[in-house]
Amino acid sequence: MNSAWNNSASGSRASFLAVITAPAAWITLFFVIPLSVIWAYSFGRTLGLTEVAVTGTLSNYVRVFDPVYLLIFAKSLVFAGLTTAVCLVIGFPYALAMTFASDRGKILLLLGIMLPFWTNLLVRTYALMAVMRTEGYINDAFGLVGLGPFEMLHTNFAVIVGLVYVHLPFIILPLYSTLDRMDRSLIEASLDLGAGHIATIFKVIIPIAKPGILSAIMLTFIPALGSYLTPDLLGGPDSQMIASVIERQFKRANDWPFGAALSFMLMYLTLLAMGLRAIQDRRAARTRSQGDA
Amino acid sequence: MAKALDAKPGPLEYSRRWPLRLWVGAVILFLYLPLASLVVFSFNDSRRTIRWEGFTLDWYGTMWNDSALIDAFTNSLTIAFISMLFSVVLGALTAIALWRFRFPGKGLFDGAVTLPIVVPEICMGVAMLVFFGQIVPWPRDLVWPFDLGAIIIAHITFSFPFVAVVVRARLASFNREMEEAARDLGASELRALWDVLLPHVRPALISGGLLAFTLSLDDFVITFFTSGPNTVTFPVKIYSMVRFSVTPEVNAASTVLMLITIALTAIGMKLQGRDLAQGH
Structure with a gap:
């Protein structure tokens, strides 16, 4: 084993320990242990206000399958799915424009999506609230043509708009990195052979970029699924997502074991999505290496 | 060079085609309009945040x-x-x-x-x-x-x-x-x-x-x-x-x-x- 550590045996072990001790200790103490506690609590029941006895019961997980909570899980999946779909439709042409822009144009378009991305999430959500309020600009615009006002804030529509607003960079960046790596001669060939631009996009660009597009979809879907702030501030009473229910169990209902079980269901869904993405990436890598051979 | 800029966009210059330009412009508006209005209304001389009443630094x-x-x-x-x-x-x-x-x-x-x-x-x-x-x-x-x-x-x-x-x-x-x-x-x-x-x-x-x-x-x-x-x-x-x-x-x-x-x-x-x- 020792030879595997590195080429020079002398001092290698000491420097290895010097490098690894702090991060390993930190991640164990402040991440692995807290998550393990939550995991253990999900098999427990409440005794007092914040006291939990870990009894090994599965009743919390059974409760997750109660229609009320199943519906919230389903709704969260639909919200996240819709958000991802809208982001893809809005973001794909943007990523395409970025790919074929000049160097300066690329930087400008990149900054264009990164500046809002760096802006505090709360600030962005607050900005959207002002725009969508019943007395906000959108309704002012509708008023000019004699329509409205529409109730937009605190609806499911507002939640989707908010989620799209927040997650647009999540899809544009990976889409851009996929499209940018693409072999341009294939697109030129398609155009030379008489295909139109739209046909080229659907029949050449999208099929070639498919693995990257799927990966981008996952990278948008995963954070959208666990959103807390957007549905909380922009949504109404019927737009709760999983995270809001988890928050309620821990902060108000004081049912930590049930909240813990919900958290881990959300975690399993996230890890499942990650796993699918990893499998997809591996398959893409294999086809690529076969293509090269 | 100037001639090249005026010319019709080449086949791969998607960023210079108007439908895509329009799309990019719309995305940028969508991203920036709410933030811009947030900044503008921080200078608004009114307790209510929705109508422009004049410039102030009071806030x-x-x-x-x-x-x-x-x-x-x-x-x-x-x-x-x-x-x-x-x-x-x-x-x-x-x-x-x-x-x-x-x-x-x-x-x-x-x-x-x-x-x-x-x-x-x-x-x-x-x-x-x-x-x-x-x-x-x-x-x-x-x-x-x-x-x-x-x-x-x-x-x-x-x-x-x-x-x-x-x-x-x-x-x-x-x-x-x-x-x-x-x-x-x-x-x-x-x-x-x-x-x-x-x-x-x-x-x-x-x-x-x-x-x-x-x-x-x-x-x-x-x-x-x-x-x-x-x-x-x-x-x-x-x-x-x-x-x-x-x-x-x-x-x-x-x-x-x-x-x-x-x-x-x-x-x-x-x-x-x-x-x-x-x-x-």
Whole structure:
């Protein structure tokens, strides 16, 4: 084993320990242990206000399958799915424009999506609230043509708009990195052979970029699924997502074991999505290496 | 050259075709219109935030005199700064450990330091709530800034894995022969790491540190679960303001925060650009 550590045996072990001790200790103490506690609590029941006895019961997980909570899980999946779909439709042409822009144009378009991305999430959500309020600009615009006002804030529509607003960079960046790596001669060939631009996009660009597009979809879907702030501030009473229910169990209902079980269901869904993405990436890598051979 | 600009766009110049230009323009409007109106209305001379009543700087004055808001702001900057320092060190050590050594349990370690990036914020938030509420109760009555300890620890935990990713990407381009040369010339292993490796990864340390600072300044969900009544951060404060009373003061505070983020990013990009220009 020792030879595997590195080429020079002398001092290698000491420097290895010097490098690894702090991060390993930190991640164990402040991440692995807290998550393990939550995991253990999900098999427990409440005794007092914040006291939990870990009894090994599965009743919390059974409760997750109660229609009320199943519906919230389903709704969260639909919200996240819709958000991802809208982001893809809005973001794909943007990523395409970025790919074929000049160097300066690329930087400008990149900054264009990164500046809002760096802006505090709360600030962005607050900005959207002002725009969508019943007395906000959108309704002012509708008023000019004699329509409205529409109730937009605190609806499911507002939640989707908010989620799209927040997650647009999540899809544009990976889409851009996929499209940018693409072999341009294939697109030129398609155009030379008489295909139109739209046909080229659907029949050449999208099929070639498919693995990257799927990966981008996952990278948008995963954070959208666990959103807390957007549905909380922009949504109404019927737009709760999983995270809001988890928050309620821990902060108000004081049912930590049930909240813990919900958290881990959300975690399993996230890890499942990650796993699918990893499998997809591996398959893409294999086809690529076969293509090269 | 001018002729080329006037000419019809070439077949692959998608960015110069009008439907795509229109689309990009619409996306930019969608992203910036709400933020622009937020900034404009921070100068509005009216308590109600929806009609333009004339220019004023009063809301910035109100904000300046709002001691709770200023405290929250100081807390946020302090937390972000300390978290950044720790995250850079831990992130660099993680990256070097994973890049340089093979050891039993490497996959496990790699997984454990990648997980904070993918775990939903809410799950980490409740884990921190339980951990600092029950397992290791963080004393609530410590003197500033030690009362912020729980929040700082939480922020370091979700930030340093991002720094590790950035540093690892940079390490991939390191020429191992440089380190071997240093060793041949008599440097100890740690000395070689310090003198040869560190200068190489410096740009990554800077951008990683900046990322950690921004992540910390931006975080709401995890802080929301870790903070107590006396340890309010800027986003948590804004959250309660938005929930209970929407005045242009919130706009003013948001504008200041946006300016700080933009300034920090610009400084970081400039530093990084200079570092990259210096012989890499």
